[in-house]
Amino acid sequence: MLKPDYDLLPALSGEDTTKDFFQELVNILLSYVCKSFRRSSKVLDFHHPHQLREGLEGFSLELPDQPENLEQLLVDCRDTLKYGVKTGHPRFFNQLSSGLDVIGLAGEWLTSTANTNMFTYEVSPVFILMEEVLLRKMQEIVGWSEEEGDGVFCPGGTMSNLYSVLLARYHFFPEVKTKGMTALPRLILFTSAHSHYSVKKSAAVLGIGSENVVVVKCNDRGKMIPAELESSIITAKDQGCVPFYVNATAGTTVYGAFDPLNAIADICESHGLWLHVDAAWGGGLLMSNLHRVKLQGIERAWSVTWNPHKMMGAPLQCSAILVKKRGLLKDCNQMCAEYLFQTDKHYDTSYDTGDKTIQCGRHVDVFKLWLMWKAKGSEGFGSQVNKCLENAEHLFDKLNQRPDFELVFKSKPEHSNVCFWYIPPSLRNMPPGPERNRRLHEVAPKIKAKMMEQGMAMIGYQPLGDKVNFFRCVFSNPATQTEDVDYLLEEIASLGHDICIRIETDL
Numbered sequence: 001m002l003k004p005d006y007d008l009l010p011a012l013s014g015e016d017t018t019k020d021f022f023q024e025l026v027n028i029l030l031s032y033v034c035k036s037f038r039r040s041s042k043v044l045d046f047h048h049p050h051q052l053r054e055g056l057e058g059f060s061l062e063l064p065d066q067p068e069n070l071e072q073l074l075v076d077c078r079d080t081l082k083y084g085v086k087t088g089h090p091r092f093f094n095q096l097s098s099g100l101d102v103i104g105l106a107g108e109w110l111t112s113t114a115n116t117n118m119f120t121y122e123v124s125p126v127f128i129l130m131e132e133v134l135l136r137k138m139q140e141i142v143g144w145s146e147e148e149g150d151g152v153f154c155p156g157g158t159m160s161n162l163y164s165v166l167l168a169r170y171h172f173f174p175e176v177k178t179k180g181m182t183a184l185p186r187l188i189l190f191t192s193a194h195s196h197y198s199v200k201k202s203a204a205v206l207g208i209g210s211e212n213v214v215v216v217k218c219n220d221r222g223k224m225i226p227a228e229l230e231s232s233i234i235t236a237k238d239q240g241c242v243p244f245y246v247n248a249t250a251g252t253t254v255y256g257a258f259d260p261l262n263a264i265a266d267i268c269e270s271h272g273l274w275l276h277v278d279a280a281w282g283g284g285l286l287m288s289n290l291h292r293v294k295l296q297g298i299e300r301a302w303s304v305t306w307n308p309h310k311m312m313g314a315p316l317q318c319s320a321i322l323v324k325k326r327g328l329l330k331d332c333n334q335m336c337a338e339y340l341f342q343t344d345k346h347y348d349t350s351y352d353t354g355d356k357t358i359q360c361g362r363h364v365d366v367f368k369l370w371l372m373w374k375a376k377g378s379e380g381f382g383s384q385v386n387k388c389l390e391n392a393e394h395l396f397d398k399l400n401q402r403p404d405f406e407l408v409f410k411s412k413p414e415h416s417n418v419c420f421w422y423i424p425p426s427l428r429n430m431p432p433g434p435e436r437n438r439r440l441h442e443v444a445p446k447i448k449a450k451m452m453e454q455g456m457a458m459i460g461y462q463p464l465g466d467k468v469n470f471f472r473c474v475f476s477n478p479a480t481q482t483e484d485v486d487y488l489l490e491e492i493a494s495l496g497h498d499i500c501i502r503i504e505t506d507l
Helices: 015-036 049-054 070-082 102-114 125-142 157-172 198-205 226-238 261-271 283-287 328-333 367-400 434-441 443-454 482-506
Strands: 150-154 187-192 213-216 242-249 274-279 303-306 319-323 405-407 418-422 458-464 467-473
Touching (some): 015 070, 125 150, 125 303, 125 367, 150 157, 150 328, 157 187, 157 198, 157 242, 157 274, 157 303, 157 328, 187 198, 213 226, 226 261, 242 261, 261 274, 283 303, 283 367, 367 418, 367 482, 418 482, 434 467, 443 458, 443 467
Parallel strands (some): 187 213, 187 242, 242 274
Antiparallel strands (some): 150 319, 303 319, 405 418, 418 467
8 A cells, every 4th residue: 555645755754755756657658658659559449528528437636625536646647648638649641740759758757857948057057058058959950050059949849939929029020029029110921821720829929910911822732922022022022011021931830841941031031021830740851862962941940939849859848949030039039037147157057058049948959869860870869750651652652542432632742741531432423522621621620539439549630722531641750650640541431431421321
């Protein structure tokens, strides 16, 4: 019988109880990790929100007034994992971040054990230096010189993109730091129609306004059209506005498209605009000698977002904003809080990096990536990326061979995104038009719902522009094999056949 919480360390004589508790917890975690890789296990045990709120088999989310014993806490840990989603499962295709890297997981455990903060060298000496090493390595891979480059790890790609807009605005209008937006002209920024919504969100958060984000047209493959960008910039200037920033995307969220970076960089240089490359999803391809050519021109960016928690498989969260101009982060964000950033410390205070961020407290996101890099080497990451894109090409080839599926676009995937429709028998010979679209729009959500109820696989869907709901399969999990890809197609076809028979009967 495990003793109550108050018998754990730091209680006197609490060492044995703490060891027993942790041993039981490690057993639960190891069981979950092993089960995550078994194809016979479910990806999820789905329940509706009201069911989880009301409690299942003794699992209650309510908070007690009196302490519960350690056995109950272990049961709660087990149930929390039981009713969650195994994002490391080989048949989880739902998000851009998936997989369960054992070394990365070990790094996350150590990080939580250290429980320190990334604002000063005095409380986080090793992690501060690790961040510097990682950022320097990533800047080198992007293609910047040793004299260039700064950066910081952020809580997700949205925050990294926000930093890029913040820095661009400060670079051109440093007075904004003290005088605010009232001292500035009407600023305009540009991003593609297929870019991440965080660009508009950044404009809203920073007081620029989402209406001052110009959405640039893309071609059928989801790439920004450079001529449209140039035309939009000229139009904004003619209207008396001040263009200052362009976001190019290297690996769009849905299509996995790569904007033509060199052509966009030429336009930015011509007009004197800040070029940011959102490579949150596509940055991992820089690790691959085979695929890094798709990001040709990224070295010309003024800032880059790169999320190692996506294609590189680091546990969430792990995102970096890389900035070409050294010192800009500090100039933009420094507030010189005297209780943290004293200038008369006995060590080199340039390593007190917290004042160049917009946060005070900052989680350690670097150790897990550093440990993974030590375990895999750059070549190991490259092989991992190559395998994910091979899986995408396998799925593309399979879809091309089947009459019950239709690709959203016919060209081979650039990234690991593959977009497609399941076409039920009644729609296969129906001519294109509103009625076909209306009925096809219902198919993916119904298949997804049934798939989640059964729990053996998981894939996302969405509409985009004039295209009705379609499936988007993405590969970032190195545990996924071609057999899992084949299973997914058969599962969709089986569920779709049964569901669509019922739909057609209702009609």
